[in-house]
Amino acid sequence: MSAPNSDYDPVEVTPLHPDEIARVTSEALQAVTAATTLAELKQVRIDHTGDRSPLALANREIGALPPQARKEAGQRIGQARGEVAQALATRTEELEAVESAARLLAETVDVTLPTDREVVGARHPITTIQELVADVFVAMGWEVAEGPEVEAEWLNFDAMNLGPDHPARTMQDTFWVASSGAAADGPGAQDSGKVLRTHTSPVQARSMLTRTPPIYVVCPGRVYRTDEADATHMPVFHQVEGLAIDEGLSMAHLKGTLDHFARAIYGDTMTTRFRPSYFPFTEPSAEVDLLCYVCHNEPSAVASCRTCGGEGWIEWGGCGVVNPRVLVACGVDPERYSGFAFGMGLDRTVTSRYDIADLRDLWDGDVRFTEPFGVGL
Numbered sequence: 001m002s003a004p005n006s007d008y009d010p011v012e013v014t015p016l017h018p019d020e021i022a023r024v025t026s027e028a029l030q031a032v033t034a035a036t037t038l039a040e041l042k043q044v045r046i047d048h049t050g051d052r053s054p055l056a057l058a059n060r061e062i063g064a065l066p067p068q069a070r071k072e073a074g075q076r077i078g079q080a081r082g083e084v085a086q087a088l089a090t091r092t093e094e095l096e097a098v099e100s101a102a103r104l105l106a107e108t109v110d111v112t113l114p115t116d117r118e119v120v121g122a123r124h125p126i127t128t129i130q131e132l133v134a135d136v137f138v139a140m141g142w143e144v145a146e147g148p149e150v151e152a153e154w155l156n157f158d159a160m161n162l163g164p165d166h167p168a169r170t171m172q173d174t175f176w177v178a179s180s181g182a183a184a185d186g187p188g189a190q191d192s193g194k195v196l197r198t199h200t201s202p203v204q205a206r207s208m209l210t211r212t213p214p215i216y217v218v219c220p221g222r223v224y225r226t227d228e229a230d231a232t233h234m235p236v237f238h239q240v241e242g243l244a245i246d247e248g249l250s251m252a253h254l255k256g257t258l259d260h261f262a263r264a265i266y267g268d269t270m271t272t273r274f275r276p277s278y279f280p281f282t283e284p285s286a287e288v289d290l291l292c293y294v295c296h297n298e299p300s301a302v303a304s305c306r307t308c309g310g311e312g313w314i315e316w317g318g319c320g321v322v323n324p325r326v327l328v329a330c331g332v333d334p335e336r337y338s339g340f341a342f343g344m345g346l347d348r349t350v351t352s353r354y355d356i357a358d359l360r361d362l363w364d365g366d367v368r369f370t371e372p373f374g375v376g377l
Contacts, residue, residue, distance in 0.1 A: 018076065024054040025080040032087045035184055035260045038095050045088055055081050094297055112291075122370040125350045126362060129265075130220045133240050133346070133363050136264040137218040140257075142242070145217040147203035149176055149224070155192045157203040160282040174198055196216070196224035201281065204243040204341060210328035214246040220346065231358045238346040245322070245332060245339035251284070254319055261317070264351065266293055273310050273313060277341035282320025282341055289313040293353075314352060317344030 005054030022319035028048035035041040047053060053207055055077060062073045134144045156162075157169055168174065175196040203219035210300050211217075220240040227233040244253070255274065262270045270293065274286035290313065319342035324334035332339075351359055361369055 004063075018102050019250060021055075021058065021076055021080050024048075024058075025083060028053075028055070029087050032084070032091050035091060035095070038092070038099060038281045041091055041095055048084055049081070049088070055084065055270075057289075058177050066264075076229065087300070088353070099369060122127070122373065124362075124370050125354070127344055129151060129350055129372065130131060130238070130240070130347055132265070133261075134218065137216075137242065140216075142216040142244075144216050144218050145203050145207050146221060147200070147219070149197055150194055150224060151197040151202045153195055155205045156195050156197050156199075159205040159326065160201050161323050161325045161329070166280065167282060173225055187192050197221075198342065200239045200241045201222055201341075201343070204241060205326075207243060207334050208245065208327070211296060213332060214244075216244050216246075217341075218242045229360060231360065234347070234359055234363065237359075239343055240346055241341065243322070243341045243342040245327075245337050247337055249321075249338045249340055251286075251340065253320070254342065257340075258319065258342060263289060265349065266290065269296075272318075277318060279318055279320055281323050281326050283317075283323045285318065285320035286315045287342075288319050288342065290316045307352075319343070320327050326359075360366045 013153070028044075031044045031048060032041070035044050036191045048055065051054065059077045059081070062070055062077065138144065153169075157166065162168055177192050177194040177196065179192040200219040200223060203221065204217070207217045207219075208217055217242060221238065222236060223239050224236055227235050229235060242257070244257070251274075255272070258272050262272050269291075271291045273289045273291075275289060277285045277287045279285040292302070292305060292308035292312055292314055295301035295309040295312065302308070302312045303310050305312075319340065322339040322341050327334040327339070328335065347359060347362055350362065352357065356362070
């Protein structure tokens with residue numbers, strides 16, 4: 001058996017030659033420095049420290065050396081690999097810091113910019129004006145009263161001095177709630193004695209029946225009539241009615257109340273006027289007109305004003321002194337107490353106030369219509 005080759009020189013093995021080790025180490029360090037992203041640095045790590053890298057292949061040659069030659073070669077390779085590993089670690093920290101800063105800059109949120117969230121809804125102008133009306137009267141010491149929309153015939157008609165033969169009680173104006181098993185449009189529909197309220201006046205009757213004078217209530221709410229839907233009429237609409245019962249009340253108190261109400265809704269320059277009219281539940285009765293808020297009844301502008309049609313005034317609602325028959329029907333002593341009442345259409349108030357041409361726009365449910373009104377009037 002031959003003895004080990006003690007004359008084997010590791011320097012002569014090309015992968016272990018000092019110059020070759022220095023060359024591949026320099027290439028690795030240059031590649032580390034040239035990497036500008038973590039992805040590029042990852043590829044550098046594979047190329048220069050992976051299993052098939054020059055330094056890894058050189059490290060495998062050490063095992064073939066005689067024992068006396070392994071120490072020097074191992075130190076040379078280990079030093080080179082440590083230098084490359086240290087360079088990789090340092091460059092990794094640098095690139096991680098750079099990419100983290102870039103990511104934070106890209107994801108910065110400017111909280112002062114307007115939101116681009118999708119609009120999911122908006123408050124309806126009818127809702128906001130109902131609340132505004134309630135606020136106006138509550139500030140004067142009145143109460144807000146409400147009642148059911150399916151109402152007793154007696155409260156809707158009889159208590160309001162609308163006799164059995166009054167035209168408003170026919171099927172042409174009123175939605176009757178049929179009894180169980182009866183046809184909604186048949187001759188027995190009225191036998192139930194229930195209607196979809198045609199005005200909010202039943203709330204006034206309920207207030208007089210359940211309260212002791214003095215009574216000051218405002219009654220906003222939804223009402224129903226058998227009108228065909230068009231640009232100026234709907235079978236469902238909104239009203240606000242007011243009732244004051246106290247000792248010594250007169251038309252003068254009614255005029256002052258409505259003047260204040262009109263200014264709160266339309267501005268401090270608004271005025272009202274009364275025109276004689278007739279309502280079964282008030283006597284005397286009047287129609288309430290508003291000064292046209294476009295032409296202000298100015299001679300130079302009123303003739304061409306499309307809002308009031310050249311009248312200078314716009315119809316707003318009805319009012320009057322409560323008919324004594326209504327007081328008696330609701331248990332109020334007409335010898336001691338008097339009162340006044342009024343009623344306005346809220347839908348018409350909104351459309352006239354904002355020059356909305358078609359009443360049906362209020363019922364379409366389109367957020368693009370309601371959004372411009374914001375959170376209040």
